[in-house]
Amino acid sequence: MNTRTWQPADGEAEAWMARLMAPDCTPADRAAFEDWLAQSPRNLEAWLEIERVQALSAQLRSDEMLRAATRAVRRAPVRPFHSWLPAAAAAVLVVAVAAIWWRHEPDTAAVPQHYATNMGEQSEVTLADGTVVLLDTGTELTATFDSRERRVELERGRAQFVVGTDPQRPFLLKAGPSTVRDVGTTFQVARRDGAVEVALLEGRVDVTAKNDRNVATLAPGETVSVDASGRIGPKAPLDLASARAWPQGDLVFKDRRLDELLAEMNRYSKQQVRLADPALGGLTVSGVFHAGDQDALVAVLERGWSLRAERRGADEIVLHRRDN
Numbered sequence: 355m356n357t358r359t360w361q362p363a364d365g366e367a368e369a370w371m372a373r374l375m376a377p378d379c380t381p382a383d384r385a386a387f388e389d390w391l392a393q394s395p396r397n398l399e400a401w402l403e404i405e406r407v408q409a410l411s412a413q414l415r416s417d418e419m420l421r422a423a424t425r426a427v428r429r430a431p432v433r434p435f436h437s438w439l440p441a442a443a444a445a446v447l448v449v450a451v452a453a454i455w456w457r458h459e460p461d462t463a464a465v466p467q468h469y470a471t472n473m474g475e476q477s478e479v480t481l482a483d484g485t486v487v488l489l490d491t492g493t494e495l496t497a498t499f500d501s502r503e504r505r506v507e508l509e510r511g512r513a514q515f516v517v518g519t520d521p522q523r524p525f526l527l528k529a530g531p532s533t534v535r536d537v538g539t540t541f542q543v544a545r546r547d548g549a550v551e552v553a554l555l556e557g558r559v560d561v562t563a564k565n566d567r568n569v570a571t572l573a574p575g576e577t578v579s580v581d582a583s584g585r586i587g588p589k590a591p592l593d594l595a596s597a598r599a600w601p602q603g604d605l606v607f608k609d610r611r612l613d614e615l616l617a618e619m620n621r622y623s624k625q626q627v628r629l630a631d632p633a634l635g636g637l638t639v640s641g642v643f644h645a646g647d648q649d650a651l652v653a654v655l656e657r658g659w660s661l662r663a664e665r666r667g668a669d670e671i672v673l674h675r676r677d678n
Contacts, residue, residue: 367400388571391560398535398560398569402503402524464500469493471511474622474646476603481506484518485525488601490544491622491645499523512544514601517557531584535560541572542597548582553592561586605643612637612659622646630674634661 370387373379391397471477471489478488481497483504489495493511497504504520508529517525519538527534529543529550539557543550552561554572561570565584572578577592596606607615613635620626622645629635637659643651652663652671662676 367397367404371404388558391569391571393569398562402535464498466496466498468496470495473624476601476645481518483520483523483525486516486518488514490514490600508543508545510545512542512546512600514540514542516540530580530582531564532580532586533562535562550580551577552580553577553597555592555594555597599642600645603645605645607643608640609638610640611635612639612655615639619643619645619648619651623648625669625671627652627671627673630664630672634673634675 490512494509497506504525525536532550540555542553563584566586570578579587599606625648660676664672
């Protein structure tokens, strides 16, 4: 059996579309297509455009204007082809373009849906396509779906997406300078201080950035960061325990600096835990803590890390080094 992978002439998106729709398309062909898609953001942009054109073509098959134009051409009197073909072709082209413009101009009726959580809140929402989104504390995002694509913008915070399958409409998530393209997977995105971190739990996603020509294609268990300037960093192994814990309301820390741990825990509570001496921030801490349970956190730090808690009102706890 011949298993040679088919390659398109000139690497064109149109050729890949034709090959993927062919009845003899093989798994090796699909793998080669995925490799081609990851080679350049321009390949990804070309493919998205082809997907949109394909969707328009499918919807225009039943378009009465286009069908009428086709019938009119078929009924045209028989003449030497050099005299009637350009005019007939031009007529069909004009009607087809008019039909596309009239029926498929940008969806002005698409209403953005806005979702947000307050400090200490987590919320799960289901979008119109069946995508399930878990918003972490202090998270804000907007979803806008139309006939061509599903677009979500993460303004701040962190969210997990279990993406509904819709091959005709790509799922695009915009976060700062980065764009995540997905067709049906589970991934997480965090946006803080201008930087973005993308983590993949299941499936596959492609990450692009405005100032980087590379495409980061993530496999399950991988993560990548995009800095505030729009540059993609190297892929790294994902801390799966932490990634799976926060959607359940728990935070997992392994040899983390104390100041980083407090910054994360403080995101979930109005009761803020602070350090009397910034030098204490270099202490390393490991453990599993319930998000927002500041009292349990302080009790553990007092027992295991020789710290003493001073409570200053209802919303502030200051940690000191315990006097020997």
